[in-house]
Amino acid sequence: MTIGDLVAIETLRTRVLSGASGIDRRVSWAHSCELEEPWLWVGRDELLMTVGFCVPKDTAGQVHFVRELVAAGIAGATIGGRDEDLVLSPEMHAEADRLEFPLLRTEPAVPWSAISQHVAAAASSTQTSHVLTLARLYEVAAAANSPQGFVDELARLLGVQIAVIDRETGLSLLESASLVVSDSEETRIRSHQFSQRHRATLEIGERTQEGLNSMVLVHLKRVIEVEVDRMLLDAEAEAKAQDLALKHLLTDGDSRDAETVLGEGSIQSGCRLVAFSEGMVEGVARLASIRSIRVLVGHGNERGIALVPSEGLDQMRGLLRDLGTAAGISHSIGSWGDSRGAVVEAVSALADTHNVAGAWVEFAAARVGLLARSERESREIIREVLGPLSEVSDRAATLRETLFSYLRNDRSWARSADEMGVHRQTLAYRLRQAEALTGRSASRSEDISALWIAMQAWERFGPDPALE
Numbered sequence: 001m002t003i004g005d006l007v008a009i010e011t012l013r014t015r016v017l018s019g020a021s022g023i024d025r026r027v028s029w030a031h032s033c034e035l036e037e038p039w040l041w042v043g044r045d046e047l048l049m050t051v052g053f054c055v056p057k058d059t060a061g062q063v064h065f066v067r068e069l070v071a072a073g074i075a076g077a078t079i080g081g082r083d084e085d086l087v088l089s090p091e092m093h094a095e096a097d098r099l100e101f102p103l104l105r106t107e108p109a110v111p112w113s114a115i116s117q118h119v120a121a122a123a124s125s126t127q128t129s130h131v132l133t134l135a136r137l138y139e140v141a142a143a144a145n146s147p148q149g150f151v152d153e154l155a156r157l158l159g160v161q162i163a164v165i166d167r168e169t170g171l172s173l174l175e176s177a178s179l180v181v182s183d184s185e186e187t188r189i190r191s192h193q194f195s196q197r198h199r200a201t202l203e204i205g206e207r208t209q210e211g212l213n214s215m216v217l218v219h220l221k222r223v224i225e226v227e228v229d230r231m232l233l234d235a236e237a238e239a240k241a242q243d244l245a246l247k248h249l250l251t252d253g254d255s256r257d258a259e260t261v262l263g264e265g266s267i268q269s270g271c272r273l274v275a276f277s278e279g280m281v282e283g284v285a286r287l288a289s290i291r292s293i294r295v296l297v298g299h300g301n302e303r304g305i306a307l308v309p310s311e312g313l314d315q316m317r318g319l320l321r322d323l324g325t326a327a328g329i330s331h332s333i334g335s336w337g338d339s340r341g342a343v344v345e346a347v348s349a350l351a352d353t354h355n356v357a358g359a360w361v362e363f364a365a366a367r368v369g370l371l372a373r374s375e376r377e378s379r380e381i382i383r384e385v386l387g388p389l390s391e392v393s394d395r396a397a398t399l400r401e402t403l404f405s406y407l408r409n410d411r412s413w414a415r416s417a418d419e420m421g422v423h424r425q426t427l428a429y430r431l432r433q434a435e436a437l438t439g440r441s442a443s444r445s446e447d448i449s450a451l452w453i454a455m456q457a458w459e460r461f462g463p464d465p466a467l468e
Contacts, residue, residue: 001027001122003076003102006047012115013107014078018093022100025075028213030119032112037068043214044073044206047119049112051080055088062092066101071188073211076102078115130213133158137216141223147231147290151176154220158212161189161205164228168199169283171322173228173290179205194225200232231290239285239297246298246307250343250410255336262294262309270310273330273339275303275346280325287319300343300410303350307339317360326353329362340410341452348449363449378457379464385454388437392467399437402430404455406442 004023007014016023028045034053035041042048048069056062069077079086088103096103106115136157144150155162155176164174179187186208191201202224206212212220245257259266276284281304285297288306293315296307308316310332320327328349330342345363353359382390389400402420406427409415417427431442440447 001119003027003047003104005122006115006118007104009118011110012118013110014104014115017079017088017096017103017105019076019096019100019102021097022076022102025102027075027119027122030112030116031214039068039072039074041214042072042074043217044211045075046214047075047115048077049080049106049115050077052086055079055086057086059089059091062089063095066092066095066099066103070099070101072190073208076104078104078106080106080110080112081108130215133216134219137219137223141227144227147174147227150227151224154224158216158220159207159210160212161187162224163203163205164224165201165203166199166283166287167201169287169323171287173200173231173287179207185209192221194221194228200228232286235286235289238289239282242285242296243281243298246296246300246305249296249307249336249339250300250305251415253337258296258307258336261296262307266294266309267334267336270332270334271339271342272308272310272313272332273342273346274306274308274316274320275300275328275343275350276306276320276325278302278304280304280323283323284319284325287323288316291315291319293319303347305343305346320360321358324357326350326356326359327361328353329360331363340408341456343410344407344448344452375461378461381457382454382461382464385440385450386438386458389434390458390464390467392463399430399434400458402427403434403438403442403451404458406431407448407452407455411442411448 002023003016003025006012006027007016007023026045027047029043030047030049031042032049033041034050036054038048038050038054056065079088093103095101137154140153140157141150144153151162151164151174159179160176161179162174162176163172165171166173187205188208188211189203189205191203194200194202202221204212204217204220241257242261245261248254248256249258255267278299281297281299284304284306288295288297293312294309295312295316298305306316313329317327328346328351330345330349333339333342349361349363352361386400389396389403402416405419406416409419413424413427417424420427422430435441438451440451442448442451
């Protein structure tokens with residue numbers, strides 16, 4: 001049925017006010033709506049029926065009203081004429097004529113159900129087709145093996161493009177292939193919000209001439225929402241497991257959870273520690289899970305920290321680049337015990353990014369390499385970095401061990417004080433003394449890196465025999 005066919009039915013007492021050039025528009029359904037922005041609720045090729053409450057009273061609003069209805073692919077609008085204060089402006093009629101959008105007037109005595117029944121009777125075969133589409137849609141949902149495969153199959157079934165956008169980061173969580181259109185075809189993208197518990201937005205790309213039926217759209221949104229809900233809950237659970245595993249590894253040196261998450265033997269192939277802004281931890285963990293990147297993501301040294309097996313480093317770099325997040329990267333480690341030292345390296349490298357969006361800076365491994373070259377070079381590092389703390393004296397030993405404890409415990413006052421068996425005030429006093437003697441700060445990234453390397457050298461070679 002077309003708009004012209006509807007107007008021709010005498011008992012419906014409906015006439016064309018403007019936009020008569022569009023009376024050949026096909027009508028698949030007639031839907032009453034008095035909500036603001038009715039184009040969000042009425043589907044493509046459907047007739048909007050209103051008593052006028054949703055129609056703006058000002059001229060600019062009425063022109064915008066017509067444009068939005070046309071953009072949504074709505075077939076036409078009929079106004080019941082019950083709102084006595086509503087006057088349709090000449091500008092509104094002119095816009096309807098220009099866009100060939102039929103504006104109709106239905107006499108108040110005609111119930112909307114009469115128009116709906118006529119349209120429904122004419123569209124029964126089309127509705128049958130929509131019901132079959134819904135059946136196939138739910139078959140796809142039941143057979144889905146993965147969220148991405150699910151979205152791809154739905155997009156192919158309906159001839160649309162589907163994207164689920166993470167509202168926090170603006171990146172796509174799921175995305176089907178782009179629509180293939182000819183030069184003569186136009187496309188549009190419509191956004192749909194999920195319920196408040198979802199941090200995601202659904203975007204559907206359609207051919208302007210072949211938009212989704214509103215009944216199909218409602219069910220499509222629902223099945224995607226269920227799948228996104230499941231996907232985000234899985235990602236949240238995985239992120240919690242990663243954070244706990246990383247905490248156990250860096251705090252207690254317990255690698256059992258890390259091996260469970262990453263796989264047994266993953267450290268043997270080499271891993272890197274990556275440092276980034278602490279505020280991005282949740283987003284990075286969520287996206288890493290959805291992109292199937294094997295990684296541990298959590299908090300450390302007041303930064304976001306990720307432990308990444310070497311084979312996943314390129315994927316991780318791509319994720320952080322997409323987020324526009326600067327990152328510092330440690331050298332490759334082959335033992336879980338090296339993780340805490342690698343965190344210091346990654347944090348030091350992060351300082352060298354100067355917060356440039358998307359920057360990727362690797363720790364200058366040359367300084368670490370000195371430790372493996374010779375005892376002489378290692379002792380030079382000890383003397384240069386520790387200064388008076390490298391001397392053989394009770395005071396130097398006390399301050400040195402206090403500083404080393406603070407570094408080993410990730411600069412935790414409580415854990416360091418417990419390890420040393422002293423009050424926190426005593427710990428703070430000793431650290432100030434150590435900083436004054438070395439000329440280095442235990443809170444500045446570049447100094448922490450140097451102090452950590454000197455500590456490794458000391459633990460390997462001990463005091464200089466020449467000073468004893």
